[in-house]
Amino acid sequence: MNASPVLVIGLGNRFRRDDFAGIEAVRRLNENDAPGLKRLELSGEGTSLMDAWEGHDRVILIDAVNSSAPAGTFRRLNVGKDPVPANYFSCSTHNFGVAEAIELSRSLDRLPDQIEVYGIEGKDFNPGEGLSPEVEEAVKRVVEEIQERIRSL
Amino acid sequence: MTKKTRTIKVDYLARVEGEGALYIKIKDDVVQDVKLKIFEPPRFFEAFLQGRDFREAPDITARICGICPVAYQMSAIHAMENALGIQLEGPLREIRRLMYCGEWIESHVLHIYMLHAPDFLGYEDAVRMAKDHKEIVERGLQLKKIGNEIVSLVGGREIHPINARVGGFYKVFAKTEFDGLKERLKWARDAALETVRWTAQLPFPEFEQDYEFVALRHPEEYPFNEGRLVSNRGLDIAVADYENHFVEEHVEHSNALHSVLKERDSYFVGPMARYNLNFERLSPLAQEAALESGLGRECNNPFKSIVVRSVEVLYACDEALRILESYEKPDRPHIDLEPRESVGYSCTEAPRGILYHRYSIDAQGRILNARIVPPTSQNQKTIENDLWKFVPKFLDLPEEKLTWQCEQAIRNYDPCISCATHFLKLDLERV
Numbered sequence: 001m002n003a004s005p006v007l008v009i010g011l012g013n014r015f016r017r018d019d020f021a022g023i024e025a026v027r028r029l030n031e032n033d034a035p036g037l038k039r040l041e042l043s044g045e046g047t048s049l050m051d052a053w054e055g056h057d058r059v060i061l062i063d064a065v066n067s068s069a070p071a072g073t074f075r076r077l078n079v080g081k082d083p084v085p086a087n088y089f090s091c092s093t094h095n096f097g098v099a100e101a102i103e104l105s106r107s108l109d110r111l112p113d114q115i116e117v118y119g120i121e122g123k124d125f126n127p128g129e130g131l132s133p134e135v136e137e138a139v140k141r142v143v144e145e146i147q148e149r150i151r152s153l
Numbered sequence: 154m155t156k157k158t159r160t161i162k163v164d165y166l167a168r169v170e171g172e173g174a175l176y177i178k179i180k181d182d183v184v185q186d187v188k189l190k191i192f193e194p195p196r197f198f199e200a201f202l203q204g205r206d207f208r209e210a211p212d213i214t215a216r217i218c219g220i221c222p223v224a225y226q227m228s229a230i231h232a233m234e235n236a237l238g239i240q241l242e243g244p245l246r247e248i249r250r251l252m253y254c255g256e257w258i259e260s261h262v263l264h265i266y267m268l269h270a271p272d273f274l275g276y277e278d279a280v281r282m283a284k285d286h287k288e289i290v291e292r293g294l295q296l297k298k299i300g301n302e303i304v305s306l307v308g309g310r311e312i313h314p315i316n317a318r319v320g321g322f323y324k325v326f327a328k329t330e331f332d333g334l335k336e337r338l339k340w341a342r343d344a345a346l347e348t349v350r351w352t353a354q355l356p357f358p359e360f361e362q363d364y365e366f367v368a369l370r371h372p373e374e375y376p377f378n379e380g381r382l383v384s385n386r387g388l389d390i391a392v393a394d395y396e397n398h399f400v401e402e403h404v405e406h407s408n409a410l411h412s413v414l415k416e417r418d419s420y421f422v423g424p425m426a427r428y429n430l431n432f433e434r435l436s437p438l439a440q441e442a443a444l445e446s447g448l449g450r451e452c453n454n455p456f457k458s459i460v461v462r463s464v465e466v467l468y469a470c471d472e473a474l475r476i477l478e479s480y481e482k483p484d485r486p487h488i489d490l491e492p493r494e495s496v497g498y499s500c501t502e503a504p505r506g507i508l509y510h511r512y513s514i515d516a517q518g519r520i521l522n523a524r525i526v527p528p529t530s531q532n533q534k535t536i537e538n539d540l541w542k543f544v545p546k547f548l549d550l551p552e553e554k555l556t557w558q559c560e561q562a563i564r565n566y567d568p569c570i571s572c573a574t575h576f577l578k579l580d581l582e583r584v
Contacts, residue, residue, distance in 0.1 A: 043219030096267045103280045127197035
């Protein structure tokens with residue numbers, strides 16, 4: 001199957017501890033994981049996200065979330081199909097963030113054909129560096145799952 | 154009539170950059186208390202910078218804010234160059250102005266179209282607004298994209314630009330590399346002109362206030378990176394004197410500090426301050442569009458800041474085109490610098506207003522201490538003052554509408570709470 005390349009976007013801020021999970025995950029992926037894999041690191045500002053995925057059919061976003069689930073749990077959301085759960089990305093540093101970018105793209109018919117979001121539940125979003133152990137573990141598992149999924153696509 | 158105390162509560166403040174908290178208490182239809190609570194990561198960054206090499210400051214501080222990384226880089230770079238006694242001229246200086254044009258376009262257009270306009274048009278957010286005003290939202294997105302393009306081209310990376318450095322840039326560009334951008338900027342300038350006309354006809358509440366505006370003023374240019382700090386009440390100082398005139402007061406309800414002028418009190422920074430203090434330095438096209446729109450040479454209604462931002466977007470497009478027309482590739486990308494024991498000061502005009510940096514470095518170039526004052530913490534007291542005056546006019550409104558009005562009044566300042574905090578939780582209460 002000759003699929004179009006996958007774009008994986010990691011979101012977050014290095015100086016907000018667990019908020020860095022998405023970027024840490026995207027840094028651990030590489031070109032060997034899938035032919036034509038593209039990686040990008042962004043802060044999570046919504047309109048920049050929309051620019052980033054323009055022209056891509058297959059997109060995976062990885063972001064830290066704060067939805068009161070246990071730290072280190074993660075969810076894969078098929079946002080191409082289902083709306084983003086309300087307040088799921090409430091820890092985003094920006095109010096026109098991931099959820100808004102997805103829903104605005106949907107209403108403007110600009111959403112990539114296949115788009116998924118991995119939300120990694122963070123614990124500590126205070127200023128500082130370094131992931132919590134639970135989140136570190138979750139990043140590892142998310143990376144493995146994404147590697148497996150993009151290889152089998 | 155029964156006496157009543159009410160406290161209006163909202164859990165979070167929507168459509169500001171980040172989240173924070175506002176608490177308002179109303180008793181017997183009189184406002185009793187207004188507290189805008191924000192926290193302050195720059196404090197963390199100030200500590201984090203200690204012991205780092207002076208060349209690292211621009212890249213580290215750029216991570217304070219996802220919306221205005223260029224501003225943090227520019228203030229850090231200029232402060233270090235001030236410490237080392239150099240000033241860039243010619244095309245290197247022009248490229249820095251170009252970067253700032255890109256950041257103003259990005260940041261202002263995001264706020265105008267996605268965050269502020271829905272208030273005036275009665276939509277909960279941009280997603281709902283887009284259903285009825287698809288073309289307008291598309292125009293906003295395209296216009297913002299030009300800002301992104303400038304920042305990612307010149308800055309090296311879209312969100313946290315890495316090309317700018319103390320002494321110049323890592324890489325500079327041949328004139329022809331800007332050809333495509335120039336064409337798109339011509340479209341952007343037209344779209345910006347449309348934006349001024351569109352925002353000028355939005356419905357504005359009557360809310361003229363008497364403010365002390367503070368901004369940079371340069372002899373010839375509309376200010377980005379350089380100038381003296383001036384106000385409409387006689388302030389006229391060098392940037393290095395900032396801490397002799399401005400002081401941060403600790404406020405119990407907020408981790409942030411309220412910044413005030415020692416001689417007087419609260420003050421107002423950002424697009425309205427720049428506009429009121431520098432109107433005649435705008436390009437002819439921007440001046441003309443502002444006057445044609447009915448804005449006038451002075452604006453004292455913060456709700457009209459959406460029009461002022463639009464005028465600044467038009468100026469930024471116009472100025473970027475002017476820079477690209479006369480651009481010649483610099484002979485060298487940067488000047489090499491030797492550290493020395495010194496102190497450097499800088500203020501640059503972030504999209505939301507003056508951003509002050511001060512660094513002390515030792516003879517090896519290690520940072521001994523750093524001081525960063527972001528624009529939002531400078532406007533914080535003015536925002537609270539607005540709410541004290543604004544809320545009594547709307548006490549008859551139902552809970553939900555009054556809350557919305559208050560949020561809109563805060564959004565007038567485009568508060569970058571992400572510079573000042575991570576979560577802004579709005580508790581607007583009537584008991």
